[in-house]
Amino acid sequence: MRKVFVVLIIMFVVPAMVYAAGPPETEWPDPDETITVVVPFGAGGGTDLIFRELVEEMNNHTEAEIIVDNIGGAGSATGTNEVLSLPADGYTVLASGAHTVTATLQGLTEGYRELEGIIGLNWDPFIVAVHRDSPWESFDELLADAADDPEALSFGNAGMGGATGVLTVGMNLHFDGVFNVTPFDGGADLIANFLGQHVDIGVFSQTEVAEHMNDMRPLMIVHPERSTIPELSDVPTYEDAGYSDLDVPFGSYRSLSVRAGTPADRKEALADIATQAFESERFQDYMRRQGLLPEYSRLGELDEYFQELEDLFYPILEAADLLDD
Amino acid sequence: MPLVWLAFSIAYLVFSLSIEERRMPGGDWDPGSTALPVATAVVMIACSLYLTLKEYLTNREREKAAAPGDRRAAAPQTKPRRGAPAHSRSETAADPRATLRLSMLTVAVLAIYVAGFRQLGFVLTTSALLFTLTYYYQLGDVRLRAVHVLLRHGGLGVLATMVVFYLGVTALRWSRYFGRIWEVEILRNRAFTAFLGVLLWAAVLLPVFLYVKRRYLDGVPREAEQAQERGPSEINERGVVYRAAAWRALMIAVPTTLLLYLVFQQLFRVALPLGVLA
Amino acid sequence: MIDVLSGVALITDPGTIIWIMFGVCFGIILGAIPGLTATMGIALMLPVAIQLTTATGMAMLLAVYSGAIIGASIPAILLGIPGNPNAIATVYDGYPLTQQGRGAEALIAATVGSFVGGIGSLLLLGLFAPLIARFTLRFGPAERAALALVGLTIIASVSERRVAKGLLMGAFGLSLAFLGPDRITQTMRLPFPSITTGTPLANGIQLVPALIGLFGISQALYDIDRVRSGRLTPPQVSLRGSIPKPRIFLKMWRLMVESLGIGTFIGAIPGAGASIAVFLSYQRAQRTAPANAASDAPELGSGALEGVVAPEVANNACKGGSLIPALSLGIPGDAATAVLLGALLIKGVVPGPQLFVDELPLVYAILFALLLANIFMVVFQVVGIRFFPKVLSIPIYILLPLILVFSLLGSYAVEGRAIMAASFNMGVALILGVVGYFLKKHDYPIAPIVLGLILGDMLEQNFRRAMRLARGDYTVFLRSPIALAFILLAIASIAYSVRRARRAKAAAGEDDEE
Structure with a gap:
């Protein structure tokens, strides 16, 4: 009996010891390892598609394999919390952005307070639109009707916790609460209800509007510049529409972050890979086609940019009674 | 069992009342974040009260019906009616x-x-x-x-x-x-x-x-x-x-x-x- | 016609057909493992699909989708574990059939049902997609809240004579559904918030782990007393000689048509989901079965083939249904079609009304791929049915631990890339498994819990949203003809159930509890 055990232990443990060392590690990222970019939203959504495009390009700039993982839920808090629960070794990267700021301010996650920036990517400005069958041809007309009978017109967003929620609440504040802000269950739900005319006004991303040009009448783009998408290039900016004092977040902002405490050289390496991908002809072209506006920042700059975002979002979330208290 | 559910329902009522009641800013038309949980708790309490009462009455009836001295018959009957498989369980000779x-x-x-x-x-x-x-x-x-x-x-x-x-x-x-x-x-x-x-x-x-x-x-x-x-x-x-x-x-x-x-x-x-x- | 031909040409090369076969196989294996859902399979294959041509990639993804749905019926029938929400209602008659040694027969019935549902909804998709899609747009918050209400009345019919218990269980399911964030105001509804904030509970109780716990783990615990007898179910009758006659299925034509309609339509309503469809069709089966079956036919719930066919028709019809708004409006009907849409967008194809104008060949290619996938699905099932029931001949002392491990790992795998949330889901499955075990022992119906859990969120969100859009006017539910019809249907449904329960009670001269 005992002999068997000894034999077994020798058989198993000795080769294990020999192998345990593993291949030598020379550089970072280890070419045999996988870097995971966690997208805190479901597969197939707008944010997911942007990061998939970026990751595909990133794979051309490193030997390590880079993959996308979708961990959706609770706004973007579930995915963010997962990243914060994994080791700060640079092998897990979060697709962060404006959603990270809103989730953090709502107290759903420690969020950006426990994250450090790699690079900032772009803004995806939102468009305010009404149904083609509706009478309003411009935002002025819409606002005039809304002011006549406050809260009669419903203004739909894709969920109070997200970027569209912040935008609608912010706009409603600015216009003295003339709209009936109503949250829906995500972008797809909002579009379905909008196309069925159950809600009067909606806020959408440019690609969503471009897809539904037959049914949507874009009134203005909430950004100082016009869209780079040809079909949407004649949509007035909020300044063109005469509301230059409208001080709300433009849309959704996207960036890459890692958990705080990741070694500086690894962050540098990641930022190099991501920057090369960002600057590639292919990704730049992709952003132009999707109407995404580049807003590049690197490492420390991104951390500062997050601070600015917090200052911008805080009063709006406070007014919407969404802050963590 | 009904008593367990009664306890759970009351606990859930307490919990749902403890939830912060928030409505959407603007008009007061949203029934609010506590409305449906409270309603659910009330339904649960009503059902479990009914079941408790019913079990109590059934037991008392059985007690009355049973011959004095034969108390075992009064034990509440909670045998599974369905979910029992088609072939008999007795063949297993299981020691409970x-x-x-x-x-x-x-x-x-x-x-x-x-x-x-x-x-x-x-x-x-x-x-x-x-x-x-x-x-x-x-x-x-x-x-x-x-x-x-x-x-x-x-x-x-x-x-x-x-x-x-x-x-x-x-x-x-x-x-x-x-x-x-x-x-x-x-x-x-x-x-x-x-x-x-x-x-x-x-x-x-x-x-x-x-x-x-x-x-x-x-x-x-x-x-x-x-x-x-x-x-x-x-x-x-x-x-x-x-x-x-x-x-x-x-x-x-x-x-x-x-x-x-x-x-x-x-x-x-x-x-x-x-x-x-x- | 030229569009049809060029569409067919897009996917009839051998490469594509092999991809479809691979997809169906992969989907069946994936679906047969509790906890792995169609959505996950499609997301998993997304990077592969992107490398292929648009038509081939879509064909492969659709094949995975089809395979995953039929795959889920296998553990539901043989082990009583609905591995994903599509198969919930298949358990009620599928598992009793297995317990009678007729597992293979049930699997055949499921295959027939799936094929009918798949092909039928395909036809509807091909012929009426834009029409149905436009109609489903009329479903706003008020209509959806009313639909959820109809769904809740199923509680009465799945609890049979135990109405009070069923109601209690339904409310329990609702109470679980209300945990986590209130999605209208983002208020956290957490017990002991100081401990639970920031934990995965903040995202609520997930459906799949709850299903696996309530059905799978509780059943396994219930079966522990069989450990000594050495067998989980009686020996399964081999297929030879027990193939159900086609006549049996032909007799169910009405039920199949109804389930097909229910499935396709519910599938086409964005966000409604297959789980409601399977319950509604099961309810139809319950009501029509006594009429067209012989008097000695088994009652629904104790091993009637109708109870397997109806939900399987419905869940496969849902698959075609959910593609209707996806392709014709660009709105995904559920999470799985959201990933499919993503795949199209990555390839630069914009779904929506234009798709039927600009990319007609692609549309036909997709329809044809779905047809092929359905055919391969049947082929693989027919081959597999000889082998699947063999699982049950594994000695129970091995099988039971395996079922338990698979149940836990399956609940883990639902959010398998998120280690924290996934581990939490295992805990949910285990706790609800133990709860389910005691409920079974004390003769409480379990299905209402699932209904409450599925419908709670849909009911609350849409009810409150409708109230907000109507500025507090309750008559909004009566002014919409669709909502009004649903509310009347709900009332009728309850009245029917009450009458049926009374009759059954009178007939039995009851010694029963309820």
């Missing part, structure tokens, strides 16, 4: 106390599994769970006398699984490493390396299993079956049955754990925690 012990063991082991999964890792917890359950299910009862065999063989099984697993994983790392420096693409292919790993595992495990089977299992089953036939209380004292059961459990737990890892992690990309192996 042994079943209870097995159930408690099962729940306890599962709870430990869930609690330790993240920290201890998939390989350790899964092999231990499979071993323990397979072992005791073979014995048909939870016996303290059988524990030392469980600990010894189970420990061996878990250790073996971890070592074999580690071997495979390290071999794959080397394979990818050489694949890269020699520029042999196939050595870096995920499916191919997974296949290599299986071969390696099989090469290590098969001879050991054949040996174990010949040494400990062939010939034993007859003895074990006789012991079972004599009834659960007669499980033999010499521990031959225990040992045979343990070896069998081990031969199931080790490869199953490795296979599950392959299916979930390699095929379906589920991120299984490595725990202590990391």
